[in-house]
Amino acid sequence: MQIYRGERTVARIASCPAADPYGTVDNMRIGIPRALSYYRYYPFLKTVIEGMDGEVVLSPSTRKSLLEKGAYQCVDDICVPVKVYFGHVLDLMEKADCLLISRLVSVEKSNCDTYTCPKMIGLPDMVRHSMEEAPKIIEHIVDLQNGSWKSSIKGIAKALGASPSVTRKAYREAMEVQSSYEKLLLAGQTPESAIEHVLNPHGAAAQDGEHSAPNSKKEHAVHKDGQIKIALIGHEYLIHDAYVSHSLPDKLRSQGVDLIYSSQVTPEAINQELGKHPEISWSFEKELLGAAYHFQGREDIDGVMLLMCFACGPDSIVGEMISREFYRSEGPAFTTMVIDEHTGEAGVATRVEAFVDLIRRSSVRL
Amino acid sequence: MKITFPHMGNSYIALSALTGSLGAEVIVPPRPTRQTIDLGALHAPEFVCLPFKVNMGDNIRALEMGSDTLAMVSGMWACRFGYYGRLQHQILRDAGYEFDSILLGRDDLRVVYNKFRSTAKGNLTLAWARAFRLFRLKAITVDCIETRARAVMPFEKERGTTTRKMKEGLSMVHAASSIDEVKKARASAVDLLDNIDLEKTGEKPLQIAIVGEIYTVLEPAINFDIERRLGEKGILVHPVMSVYKWLFRPLKVDPSITVSERRARKIAKPYVPYVLGGEEHQTITGTIDASRKGYDGVIHLYPFTCMPENICRSILPKLESKYDMPLLNLCLDEHASPTGIETRLEAFVDLLKQRRKKPHAPS
Numbered sequence: 004m005q006i007y008r009g010e011r012t013v014a015r016i017a018s019c020p021a022a023d024p025y026g027t028v029d030n031m032r033i034g035i036p037r038a039l040s041y042y043r044y045y046p047f048l049k050t051v052i053e054g055m056d057g058e059v060v061l062s063p064s065t066r067k068s069l070l071e072k073g074a075y076q077c078v079d080d081i082c083v084p085v086k087v088y089f090g091h092v093l094d095l096m097e098k099a100d101c102l103l104i105s106r107l108v109s110v111e112k113s114n115c116d117t118y119t120c121p122k123m124i125g126l127p128d129m130v131r132h133s134m135e136e137a138p139k140i141i142e143h144i145v146d147l148q149n150g151s152w153k154s155s156i157k158g159i160a161k162a163l164g165a166s167p168s169v170t171r172k173a174y175r176e177a178m179e180v181q182s183s184y185e186k187l188l189l190a191g192q193t194p195e196s197a198i199e200h201v202l203n204p205h206g207a208a209a210q211d212g213e214h215s216a217p218n219s220k221k222e223h224a225v226h227k228d229g230q231i232k233i234a235l236i237g238h239e240y241l242i243h244d245a246y247v248s249h250s251l252p253d254k255l256r257s258q259g260v261d262l263i264y265s266s267q268v269t270p271e272a273i274n275q276e277l278g279k280h281p282e283i284s285w286s287f288e289k290e291l292l293g294a295a296y297h298f299q300g301r302e303d304i305d306g307v308m309l310l311m312c313f314a315c316g317p318d319s320i321v322g323e324m325i326s327r328e329f330y331r332s333e334g335p336a337f338t339t340m341v342i343d344e345h346t347g348e349a350g351v352a353t354r355v356e357a358f359v360d361l362i363r364r365s366s367v368r369l
Numbered sequence: 370m371k372i373t374f375p376h377m378g379n380s381y382i383a384l385s386a387l388t389g390s391l392g393a394e395v396i397v398p399p400r401p402t403r404q405t406i407d408l409g410a411l412h413a414p415e416f417v418c419l420p421f422k423v424n425m426g427d428n429i430r431a432l433e434m435g436s437d438t439l440a441m442v443s444g445m446w447a448c449r450f451g452y453y454g455r456l457q458h459q460i461l462r463d464a465g466y467e468f469d470s471i472l473l474g475r476d477d478l479r480v481v482y483n484k485f486r487s488t489a490k491g492n493l494t495l496a497w498a499r500a501f502r503l504f505r506l507k508a509i510t511v512d513c514i515e516t517r518a519r520a521v522m523p524f525e526k527e528r529g530t531t532t533r534k535m536k537e538g539l540s541m542v543h544a545a546s547s548i549d550e551v552k553k554a555r556a557s558a559v560d561l562l563d564n565i566d567l568e569k570t571g572e573k574p575l576q577i578a579i580v581g582e583i584y585t586v587l588e589p590a591i592n593f594d595i596e597r598r599l600g601e602k603g604i605l606v607h608p609v610m611s612v613y614k615w616l617f618r619p620l621k622v623d624p625s626i627t628v629s630e631r632r633a634r635k636i637a638k639p640y641v642p643y644v645l646g647g648e649e650h651q652t653i654t655g656t657i658d659a660s661r662k663g664y665d666g667v668i669h670l671y672p673f674t675c676m677p678e679n680i681c682r683s684i685l686p687k688l689e690s691k692y693d694m695p696l697l698n699l700c701l702d703e704h705a706s707p708t709g710i711e712t713r714l715e716a717f718v719d720l721l722k723q724r725r726k727k728p729h730a731p732s
């Protein structure tokens with residue numbers, strides 16, 4: 004527990020990032036773990052790296068062996084997403100020359116302190132110092148309170164020996180790709196399909212039609228009889244990691260649920276909701292809180308499900324705030340689901356069925 | 370105003386002095402016990418960190434004793450602690466308790482300052498100045514008594530004497546209501562400790578540093594009174610943090626605290642270059658310092674799922690081998706048992722004794 008961390012001290016520390024000897028290798032293979040910040044920034048990072056003539060190696064999707072290895076490497080009581088992250092790191096050790104690890108210190112510029120979760124701030128430190136043979140690490144430091152988005156790619160540029168003009172060009176392209184990616188997320192695509200879309204436009208376009216996001220705008224309009232609409236709130240690296248969440252979104256859909264994600268709430272709507280409530284410094288949790296308030300006030304939503312993981316620090320606080328808000332006032336039906344690496348598939352399925360049942364029954368009664 | 374605040378070690382002595390001199394009636398809940406934790410856990414979010422649950426229990430106890438104002442520090446930090454007060458007070462209100470909140474750090478300082486306008490006698494500014502002087506003196510005095518007790522305990526002839534005398538001394542300090550009285554109480558407390566019968570064995574005692582999350586380091590009810598357990602095994606204990614340092618660090622009135630904090634950040638920088646919102650720098654630096662000072666081991670305490678200390682715990686094994694410094698991690702939650710802790714402590718102490726016998730070549 005620490006009190007009164009002023010901005011000044013943060014700035015002082017942040018201004019001198021840990022020195023890391025980068026060797027410049029031709030055609031360097033840079034590994035990106037398919038976990039945590041991957042879901043937010045992969046299109047940006049991949050475009051930047053390729054724009055600087057680097058090669059990106061992505062770990063496969065999470066699976067049993069991978070999570071087991073990760074959990075073995077980690078402290079017992081740390082959250083699943085970090086265990087998953089370590090699994091992906093271990094997977095990449097042989098396949099890549101070095102790893103790109105995001106250090107998300109603050110992801111929004113604001114006049115009060117903003118942070119992400121401490122584990123995301125200390126992620127590179129954990130990887131660097133807890134493995135017997137630490138991989139070579141390139142840090143992607145995002146600290147928007149003290150620097151810009153552009154400066155976050157300094158480490159990559161240095162490692163790949165990119166000139167300022169190449170860096171500028173790569174950055175510009177990456178920002179464009181990233182912004183179309185974010186638009187797709189807002190429109191309801193899952194990260195995986197949106198990534199495919201923006202990074203591989205031709206391949207994706209060919210398959211369009213059959214592979215378009217299941218809840219794109221068109222389908223929204225058709226609110227079929229008996230179909231209910233559920234909002235799913237939670238960290239994207241939990242919801243969309245099919246192994247960890249036991250394909251929760253698919254399970255909901257197979258019950259005839261029209262699904263909307265918290266990532267589909269616009270930043271404007273979130274800010275508008277948050278304006279009415281006390282401020283929080285965790286940017287990602289703010290999104291969850293804002294999205295929850297937003298869904299609460301929407302007539303077309305029948306139920307809200309909050310997905311959290313056990314041992315998540317920010318969720319333990321913000322999840323409670325959200326639950327209390329829902330229990331206190333009228334609004335859509337609400338439930339929370341807490342998962343960890345021991346959660347069984349059957350457990351998730353049962354909870355989904357029970358929740359959908361509850362909503363169906365109460366709507367019949369109305 | 371019947372004010373209360375959660376326990377953390379002996380911080381209640383200084384905090385009672387501060388609020389008491391401002392004219393508030395101070396309600397000090399009983400020291401936390403198993404029941405307090407259960408009571409708090411009943412109302413707290415399921416997987417929140419342990420200190421939250423204990424604080425919550427303290428608050429409920431105090432409310433049941435008639436308290437009408439809950440005080441807590443609060444703010445916007447990277448870790449959960451900044452949200453404790455806000456969420457706890459919300460939960461208690463939802464549970465039907467009625468009270469006034471003082472959230473220091475979140476509320477404007479002026480609001481907190483003015484809260485005491487009706488209770489303080491005479492000029493408010495002068496009352497604050499007087500209260501602050503007493504607050505600081507008591508905090509320093511408590512620190513001094515604790516330090517002295519720690520130094521004496523391993524050598525006491527009859528086990529338990531030091532703890533008894535220390536408690537006696539602390540209650541004298543708690544009862545003192547003016548600067549002069551505190552000074553007198555301090556002198557007698559020191560006297561008590563200095564006159565304990567000692568047993569000189571001529572052997573150099575083992576020395577152990579205690580690092581980790583601040584609440585678990587400082588709250589005996591949570592760490593199963595680890596200082597006493599070790600002290601009575603004849604071990605010199607060195608916690609890296611103290612209540613005094615914790616209370617005064619944010620106030621920036623004691624340069625020695627600021628300097629040590631800055632030094633800790635510098636030394637820990639190769640391992641944790643950024644602020645994580647907990648005691649990460651003190652934990653890392655405390656471990657490195659333990660080796661520099663020639664201590665025999667380090668005990669790392671933290672509550673289950675504590676975020677900054679989880680990160681430290683991932684890093685500490687590296688320091689353990691790099692500095693050849695034996696390390697014991699104790700992760701505490703509401704289910705931890707005293708026997709479990711005792712067994713692990715004994716095994717650790719045995720290990721340290723073995724190492725003493727056959728000195729290792731430092732790597």
Ligand code: SF4
Nearest residue numbers: 082084120122315316
């Ligand atoms: S926000 Fe929660 S789940 Fe994500 S890394 Fe932090 S503790 Fe883990």
Ligand code: SF4
Nearest residue numbers: 004418448450675676
């Ligand atoms: S430092 Fe640990 S115990 Fe304290 S608030 Fe943070 S997670 Fe909880």
